[in-house]
């Protein structure tokens with residue numbers, strides 16, 4: 001199986017989950033919370049002609065107010081701490097937080113220091129962790145599939161509690 005076949009199969013599955021859950025596209029706000037830029041290169045790759053995730057109903061949103069999911073990279077530098085919390089608060093519920101890359105998962109090579117918080121979950125409730133330094137685009141797509149299960153569970157819980 002070629003990489004293109006692999007992406008097509010994963011992408012189609014993800015697309016049908018997104019349509020089933022939202023009845024529309026999935027909107028992602030990407031937040032660079034102090035990464036080395038390696039993870040960003042992989043996020044940008046998702047929109048290149050090989051991966052082209054827009055065809056699977058996935059859009060990168062310009063504002064957290066239009067987002068269903070925050071995709072956070074980096075160990076969260078102290079300088080980005082407040083900005084990340086404000087971004088989270090501006091995102092409508094039910095919202096998901098995905099920590100992408102080893103740094104976002106647990107601080108990675110930067111750790112927990114005077115300059116970095118040591119991972120996104122030190123500040124926000126993380127729903128999905130995507131390990132890797134950096135994770136491949138296929139890993140990001142897989143992580144988004146796991147995220148769809150999580151948001152479905154959140155939506156059911158919200159309905160039950162009404």
Ligand code: SF4
Nearest residue numbers: 035038101102103133
């Ligand atoms: S996980 Fe690796 S590629 Fe991503 S921000 Fe950290 S050091 Fe850079």
